[in-house]
Amino acid sequence: MADNKGVMVFCEVANGKLAGIATEGLGAGRKLADALGEELAAVLIGTGVSALAEEAIKYGANKVYVVDDPLLNEYHNDAFIAVMDKVARQANPQIILMGQTSIGRDLAPRLAFRLGTSATLDCIELAIDPATKRLLQTKPVYGGNARAIFTMDTNPQIATTRIKAMTPLAPDAARKGEVIKVDAGLQPSAIKAKMLQKVKEEIEGIKLEDAQIVISGGRGIGGPDGFKVLAELAKPLKAATGASRPPCDNGWVPSTMQVGLTGKIIAPEVYFAIAISGSSQHMSGCSGSKNIIAINKDPEANIFREARFGVVGDWKKVVPALTTKVKELVSG
Template sequence: MSVLIYASHDGGKFPKSVLELASYAFALANKTGGQVTALVTGNPVGPELDKLGKSGVSKILLTPEPMGPAFDNRAYAALLASAAQASGASCVLFSDGAISRAVAPRVAVRLQAGYAAGVMGLPESIEPFRIRRSVFTGKAYGFVEITSPVKVMILARNSWQIAETPVACTIENFIPGITAPEAGFEVVKVEEQTGAIRLQDAEVVVSGGRGLKSGDNWKILEDLAGSLGAAMACSRPVADEGWRPHQEHVGQTGKVIAPNLYFACGISGAIQHIGGISSSRVIVAINKDPEAPIFQFARFGIVGDLFQVLPALTQAIKKLKSE
């Protein structure tokens, strides 16, 4: 099956999730006898585009950004649908993120395609097409059967390893036959997120719960995160109390993340919290209560006082890094 991926980028650089997506697409195309095409908007420089070829992309469709500074999901959906048709793709794949979630369902409607988000792993079978995805926020898995000729899917974060599978890759300019929709809205202010490591892309996440007792005590957590180059997160009560911004809340009703390493500090591990972190590769729990449910999900645990354990852990990490 021919696969089209949407290779989004941050200011010209492809994030890890897009390279994972390319590798996944290559594996899917390989299994079903087809090739991978990538749609790239704007103008990433050559060496960045080469990365796609190294991950198995045979053809890159290069196209100008469909809109000016304001993101319009209608325009992106029209562009993606047009590229899918032009490349004869029977599968359109996205990496997970706010833009994909805004665009992919519209593309599915346009292409009359069956849709699945949070997809994990290659299809269990091709005829009928059955794919596994997480449901109930990581508490279970479901197999979706897609019966339409075209499929639109979003790959779950951190669910596929990047592989070096270089292929000959051609670059074509792609001019979609679409007209930009009338804006009908106005962006009056933009705040770029800079500096801090983005929670959903982070390899390592340090997360704090009610066990830290007050928002004023976050320094020990920030120090640990700093020593690891980690992003910061928190449990729901912490965000509800206003100790930390709601953007940092991970759990069933907050963000769902899948880092390589997750530190749960002073988090008891309510089932709603576990839902948001259960796809993490390694979970470390630090809690004063040995009975806390978080220890049932963690790979490594320390029972102790956060205010002593965290600074000591930070020191141990710094020491190792300086060696």
């Protein structure tokens, strides 16, 4: 497949807009396309998504493939894989990027294997090898204990990128691009896994994945009441609260709050790890945080090897005093 050219980004749409992860993908894709001296294409799939083509161009795309069809109103993997397969065979890119979201992690591997190639999921770095011009795909493995760089000889080289790992370009209305409409050509009978309902689970306060600051507690918090103390610190910081696995396993907090290998993977600006030892299982979920702040009574705890700032001490004494001072600082 020597004629594969260009970089393609599958752009997710959320609430009628380009999703944040789509702009991140376009930012990453632009860099790769420039390194190859080739074009960047965006793909928009959905119902009524044509209007977003201009947005994709503002964020860096030279071309936008639009597949607008009533059958594509919601993400059905059978439909989206078939459509992406069609678009990829038509455009023949050498790289396809998606986000490491509930859609991308479902779609990317299926598409890759259908196209006779492979995918690397959850990449935190993408680069073009100057010698071979192939895509170097770096991703965390072993729950973040290590990183691996993958390459593939088959085309297209497909990768998903971790949320917030890539940087979007500033939107620029002066950018020009071409819009190409592609017919979905779908039969409703192609959909074998049919979505009946979408359920939003309202969680109190700020969503873990979106929060700039996250306050997490571990086994040492000791029970549900302790998490109320952490919530007090979260309030003035507009932070979300999370937990390592033991508090979830013990039923102190809901499992949706779990940060770690078997929970959520987040990358906030500031991550407070309180009474958390820093097991591999937990670090897999938060090692992408820009700044980790550790509060633990054990000076040998692994978390201090990961943290930028720390206090060695009993969280029951440290956290209330920290909360009082933080309140004073942020209101003042």
